[in-house]
Amino acid sequence: MTSLWLRESAPFAPAATLPARSDVVVVGGGIAGVSVALHLARRGIGVTLLERSVLAAGASGRNDGQLLLGLGEHYHRIHGQFGAARARVLWQFLADNHAALRAALAAERVDCELEQRGGLRLAETTHEWRELQTAAQLLAAEGRPHELVAEADLPRWLPGARGFHGALFLPGEAIVQPVAMVRGLAAAAARAGARIVEQAPVQRIDGDAGAFAVQLADGRLTTGTMVVHCTSVLARDLDPSGGLQRMVFPFRGQVIATDPLPDAIAAQFPPYAMSSNFCYEYFRRHGRRFVLGGMRWSVPGEELGLIDDSLHNPEITANLREYAREHFPALDGIAFPHVWTGIMAGTPDGLPLVGALPGAPGAFVLGAFNGYGLSFAFLAGRCLAEMIVDGKSDHPAAAMFAPRRFDA
Numbered sequence: 204m205t206s207l208w209l210r211e212s213a214p215f216a217p218a219a220t221l222p223a224r225s226d227v228v229v230v231g232g233g234i235a236g237v238s239v240a241l242h243l244a245r246r247g248i249g250v251t252l253l254e255r256s257v258l259a260a261g262a263s264g265r266n267d268g269q270l271l272l273g274l275g276e277h278y279h280r281i282h283g284q285f286g287a288a289r290a291r292v293l294w295q296f297l298a299d300n301h302a303a304l305r306a307a308l309a310a311e312r313v314d315c316e317l318e319q320r321g322g323l324r325l326a327e328t329t330h331e332w333r334e335l336q337t338a339a340q341l342l343a344a345e346g347r348p349h350e351l352v353a354e355a356d357l358p359r360w361l362p363g364a365r366g367f368h369g370a371l372f373l374p375g376e377a378i379v380q381p382v383a384m385v386r387g388l389a390a391a392a393a394r395a396g397a398r399i400v401e402q403a404p405v406q407r408i409d410g411d412a413g414a415f416a417v418q419l420a421d422g423r424l425t426t427g428t429m430v431v432h433c434t435s436v437l438a439r440d441l442d443p444s445g446g447l448q449r450m451v452f453p454f455r456g457q458v459i460a461t462d463p464l465p466d467a468i469a470a471q472f473p474p475y476a477m478s479s480n481f482c483y484e485y486f487r488r489h490g491r492r493f494v495l496g497g498m499r500w501s502v503p504g505e506e507l508g509l510i511d512d513s514l515h516n517p518e519i520t521a522n523l524r525e526y527a528r529e530h531f532p533a534l535d536g537i538a539f540p541h542v543w544t545g546i547m548a549g550t551p552d553g554l555p556l557v558g559a560l561p562g563a564p565g566a567f568v569l570g571a572f573n574g575y576g577l578s579f580a581f582l583a584g585r586c587l588a589e590m591i592v593d594g595k596s597d598h599p600a601a602a603m604f605a606p607r608r609f610d611a
């Protein structure tokens with residue numbers, strides 16, 4: 204069971220062979236690993252990226268491809284959780300991420316079907332509509348681009364929908380084909396000098412700063428001065444300090460998709476990044492397909508703790524189909540033959556881990572994006588490369604993501 208994006212994307216090329224040693228060994232070939240490898244290579248660092256399968260085989264190739272602003276949360280909730288000053292820094296980080304990512308995709312000529320048409324946060328209830336209005340007031344006060352869309356105006360924005368109570372439009376949001384994006388950035392990293400090695404499952408990492416021995420499951424060995432853990436929640440045991448085990452937990456998301464729809468139906472869904480119910484449900488169009496994810500809250504356990512992306516939950520599939528039937532009349536009776544899942548990594552405060560692993564000299568982590576890695580990881584990779592090369596990152600948000608915040 205794999206995603207449409209993985210099934211339909213060209214494989215990564217060119218393949219590199221495993222070198223005997225590198226300045227930095229990056230483990231994990233999702234958006235996080237690829238981003239830090241690209242930024243390190245651009246700084247002239249000898250970097251090798253090891254991916255156990257193919258690039259973007261994990262969550263980076265199984266998501267909904269939305270570049271979002273604000274952790275998926277409505278903005279006043281971010282203010283509530285982090286305080287006004289940190290909320291502004293966080294929002295700015297995401298806006299900066301999208302600008303840096305767009306610039307890199309253009310400069311490197313990565314064709315990943317980027318649609319910079321904005322995002323629509325839809326209100327599932329009148330309560331959520333009031334929350335969206337509160338969020339809009341804060342965005343207005345801070346001069347951040349947005350537009351409130353009243354229920355009566357929704358048919359102009361999203362002709363195919365019913366049962367929403369209004370929406371908040373954020374022009375800074377976008378959609379991409381995520382596998383094409385990750386592999387395109389990986390090709391850029393390879394051009395900058397990074398060695399990207401697929402089918403390289405890391406089994407064990409010994410040593411510390413200056414002399415890491417990285418053992419592969421097939422017996423191959425390589426060494427590095429530093430290592431960066433970019434395996435999300437999939438290989439926490441590779442960190443002998445136990446820090447990743449303590450800080451990161453897994454949860455599983457699920458997506459269903461149609462085959463290409465008749466033009467008249469597909470045209471009802473403009474290419475926005477779209478979500479409702481506080482971003483728990485998310486959907487978009489890809490070509491003439493409709494792609495819909497979420498509903499993990501609707502089953503016992505909310506898919507927390509699951510790390511198997513070869514299975515899906517039929518109850519979630521049924522609930523997603525019911526959501527589609529309820530909100531998009533034209534999809535009633537349309538088959539959703541594609542279903543897949545992906546494993547995400549969460550942290551207790553909802554923020555990612557970017558920086559040195561406490562108690563593990565020479566080891567770094569980039570990951571745990573709490574379900575919003577496409578929206579964070581490109582700039583976060585640059586920040587981590589700055590920390591490795593310069594000893595610090597000047598981005599004001601970097602301190603919020605330091606793993607040492609959990610080191611009580």
Ligand SMILES: Cc1cc2nc3c(=O)[nH]c(=O)nc-3n(C[C@H](O)[C@H](O)[C@H](O)COP(=O)(O)OP(=O)(O)OC[C@H]3O[C@@H](n4cnc5c(N)ncnc54)[C@H](O)[C@@H]3O)c2cc1C
Nearest residue numbers: 231233235255261262263266269405456545575576577578
């Ligand atoms: C259903 C779903 C919908 C989502 N929608 C969105 C969205 O619309 N927008 C958004 O911003 N985010 C979204 N996300 C979240 C986003 O996909 C993730 O946050 C992001 O992809 C995480 O990237 P990563 O590189 O940290 O991890 P991953 O992409 O999981 O990469 C980790 C890599 O490590 C490799 N690996 C594991 N163990 C080893 C080992 N021992 N040796 C070598 N390699 C190893 C894996 O094969 C994998 O390729 C969604 C996620 C899911 C599952």
